Amino acid sequence: MPRTAVATLGLALVLGSGLPLPGRLPGSPRSAHAAADPADIVAAERAFADQVRQRGVREGFLAWLARTSVVFRPGPVSGIATYEKQPPGWRGLLAWTPVHAGISADGLLGWSTGPWTWQTDTTRKQPDAHGEYMSVWRRQGDGSWKAVLDCGIGHPPPTREAPAVRYALPAPGPGLGSRPLAARKTLYEADAGFARVAGASGVSDALARYGAEDVIVLREGAQRASGLQAARDSIGAREQRVAMVSNAQSVTGSGDLGYTYGTFVSGRATAPDSAWYVHVWRRGPTPAWKLAFQVVMPVSKKN
Numbered sequence: 001m002p003r004t005a006v007a008t009l010g011l012a013l014v015l016g017s018g019l020p021l022p023g024r025l026p027g028s029p030r031s032a033h034a035a036a037d038p039a040d041i042v043a044a045e046r047a048f049a050d051q052v053r054q055r056g057v058r059e060g061f062l063a064w065l066a067r068t069s070v071v072f073r074p075g076p077v078s079g080i081a082t083y084e085k086q087p088p089g090w091r092g093l094l095a096w097t098p099v100h101a102g103i104s105a106d107g108l109l110g111w112s113t114g115p116w117t118w119q120t121d122t123t124r125k126q127p128d129a130h131g132e133y134m135s136v137w138r139r140q141g142d143g144s145w146k147a148v149l150d151c152g153i154g155h156p157p158p159t160r161e162a163p164a165v166r167y168a169l170p171a172p173g174p175g176l177g178s179r180p181l182a183a184r185k186t187l188y189e190a191d192a193g194f195a196r197v198a199g200a201s202g203v204s205d206a207l208a209r210y211g212a213e214d215v216i217v218l219r220e221g222a223q224r225a226s227g228l229q230a231a232r233d234s235i236g237a238r239e240q241r242v243a244m245v246s247n248a249q250s251v252t253g254s255g256d257l258g259y260t261y262g263t264f265v266s267g268r269a270t271a272p273d274s275a276w277y278v279h280v281w282r283r284g285p286t287p288a289w290k291l292a293f294q295v296v297m298p299v300s301k302k303n
Contacts, residue, residue, distance in 0.1 A: 036107035038167040041137055042098045044145040045112050049096055058086040066138060066146035074297040075276050076247070076261060079150065093119040096133055100216060100226075102168030102282065102292060106177070106254035110137045110145075111280050113216060113224070113293065115162050116152065130157055132218050134278065134295050136259050148250075149259065151278050151295055153220045160223070168214070168292065170256055171284040177255030184251045184258075187281055190289035191260045194279070195244035204236040211291045212282065218295040231294075242266040244277060257282050258289075264296050274299040 044064075052060025061083040065071075069079030096116035103110035113134040117127035133152035137145050177183060190210065197206035207215065207228065217231040218224055225234035243265040251258035260279045267273040280293035 036103050036105055036170050038101040038103040038110060038169065040107075040145065041101040041103055041110035041112045042165055044137055044147075045096070045098045045101075045114075045135065048147065056089050057091075058083055058088045061086075064147055065150070066140075066148045069146070069148050069150070070248075070261075071149075072151040072276055072278070072297055074299055079147070093122045097162050098165055099162050100166045100168070102257065102280070103170060104252040104254050104257035105170035105172040106252055108139045108254075109250075109252035109257050110139075111135065111257075111259070111293065112137070113218070115158065115224075127157075129154060131155055132224050132295075134218065134280075134293060136280070149261075149278065151297060153218050153222075153295060153297060155221050155223055158223055166214075168282070170254070170282075172254055172256035173283070173285040173287060175255075176283065176287065177253050180251070180253065180255070183255040184249055186287070187251050187258045187260065187289060188246060188249050190281060190291075191246045191249065191262075191279060194291065195246070198242050198244055200241065202236070202241050203239045204232045207232050207235060207291070207294075210289070215291055216293045218293075220296070220298050239266055256284065 048060065048064040051063060054060075055063070062080065065079040065083065067080055070076045071079040071082055073082070094116060097114045098112040099114040101110065101112040111134065113132060116131050116133050118129040119127050131152055131154035133150070135147050136149035138148045140146055194206045194210045197209055207217075211228050211231060213228050214226065215228050215231050216224055216226050217234060219234070219238065222234065225231045244262060246260050246262040248262070249258065249260045258281050260281065262277060264275040264277040265272045266275070275296050275298040277294060277296045279291055281289045282292045283289045
């Protein structure tokens with residue numbers, strides 16, 4: 001069960017110790033134009049999880065989600081509206097660990113991903129559920145960080161230990177953010193181009209054309225696939241051609257990092273498997289967008 005779905009049931013999150021003021025890291029600058037350091041995203045994740053542990057799911061998520069945030073159930077819904085409906089209090093133990101984080105050149109947009117675990121009974125040694133999460137973060141005008149998107153997948157107990165945190169440092173080319181509307185258009189075109197290739201010859205081929213060398217791929221029921229070849233091998237074994245439609249796109253002011261999400265339909269036309277996807281895109285010295293992250297979250301057949 002994905003991290004956000006677990007939290008919807010009123011379960012608690014835990015990681016680290018200490019309780020910062022809502023949405024603000026200790027010592028965080030008030031200027032929105034801070035130096036671009038992806039370690040800030042990891043610190044935000046840890047403080048977020050820590051606060052939810054101490055104050056409960058409802059209060060913790062409402063403190064760290066942006067007013068316009070989106071969470072996936074499995075489709076996109078308002079994060080604030082979702083958690084305003086949750087009961088207060090602390091129940092169970094949901095822990096997560098960032099293992100990969102990136103940030104934009106202007107220091108205003110970032111993302112992270114890593115494993116989560118859930119324990120109904122905190123006295124037990126083994127978790128009841130495992131999975132992977134992904135969050136997108138945006139720095140607010142007062143310098144605080146808020147999560148603007150949260151999603152994830154579930155999988156069986158992992159067969160390997162979580163790696164040390166890896167950081168994706170920005171390396172923007174000149175003028176990428178000088179034309180905001182054009183930057184958003186090129187991001188939409190990259191997402192649409194990925195969809196065309198995925199529909200014509202399969203997701204693996206789309207990854208070969210658009211994926212970054214260190215791309216991360218998440219699928220329900222499977223551990224994270226890191227690296228382009230591993231991602232292609234993992235996807236090629238389970239997915240062929242799919243129909244994808246982008247519903248939303250967002251690009252940071254420096255024009256080097258953005259995210260998209262939309263519908264993802266696979267399988268036979270007579271019995272399609274519906275899902276939602278989230279993409280994180282980045283670009284550097286060249287203006288071409290590269291896919292840094294992809295997660296696909298299936299819609300239950302009961303929905």
